[in-house]
Amino acid sequence: MSQTSFKLKCVAFAFLFISVGCHAEDLKPLSVFWIGESVYLAGSRTDPSDLGGFYKSDNMPKGIEKENLGAPNALSLVVLPNQQVPYRQYQAGPMFRGFQLVLVNRTGKEMSFRAQDSRVNIICEAQTPERVWKPIERLSHSDCGNSYHQVFLPDKHCWTFAAPAFAGSLKTKMRYKLVSKQSDVTYSNEFEGFINPSQWTAAKPEPLHEDPPKIRLSPPPLDPEARKRLELLR
Template structure:
């Protein structure tokens, strides 16, 4: 997408809904939560179960992907509210294979993060927290011809760059999205957002 068109979409969204892009100076914690099409019978149990279950492909979503594989698609022109006051855009994970796909998760959080192309290499500007509780770790499943729909926050900063999302599936498969334009702050390459546990039942320190 032409960069000027991309910026125009977000200006319209912000004027319409009073939203702004996130201007932060740290790596954002992973936020892609996915429900499952089936139960993980091998998991210990006790993990957070998200309600964002896969949906059946319809004609509108199906036309986004011409691939017969599993595809991660960023649609920056599809403005959406990430959270109150924060502008976002749609991200789709589409399974057009003929198999049920199994993805690792922590409390329903996919191993999916944003990367920026900076100084001739791809670098993370988001991170995945690590749980000390084994019950947090499980798998989620998506059936053939299903898709997940997510909303990612729009970022803004001092450095203009191109971005993509990276999804770890297993040791043999990592999926990358299409690239898109945006901006970020340099400190997003180093410092993590961090997290303070909300009691003993919260197994995350970062």
């Protein structure tokens, strides 16, 4: 690679990094009034024992680039609230302001995690005024057994997720919680954020019934008298 080509690539990457950061700052935080759904997608190699047929994420493990990211000889969940990124909960959904959440493996061995359609078991918790940690997100459920499988994170690798920056009336401490096995729990570092108090208790409302009803795509059948008059006009 020539020196000129290398310089041009460096400028392009720098411009892309600045553009993404500025774009995230321009976006609004996400304001919700009920317990949200956890959507943190992780891709990995497949397990031959899985049934198959689950949704596969392209968010593959990446090598750890920063030596101080995550605790040595441990599994770490690291929140980087100052690393702003665009956040979109669903593929076709609107964009909001987000930040980076990183799951780092420095255990010295590959780690496995339960997943449902590539969603790992991570939820966000917020501290109540009584200093009690309560979830503001819930794990999703699938009625299809094929949706459940395992994902794998090699040693000295990490997954990076986009987490939502919430808007709300209450400023409080927040953290993330990972349940990797039946009793293995990993907590992230704490950080300050905003939420709406109803995020602790309110269930997401069911979609409203359509009113007025849908327009019929085919006309109703004619009554016998109307059919006779129509035949005479032909």
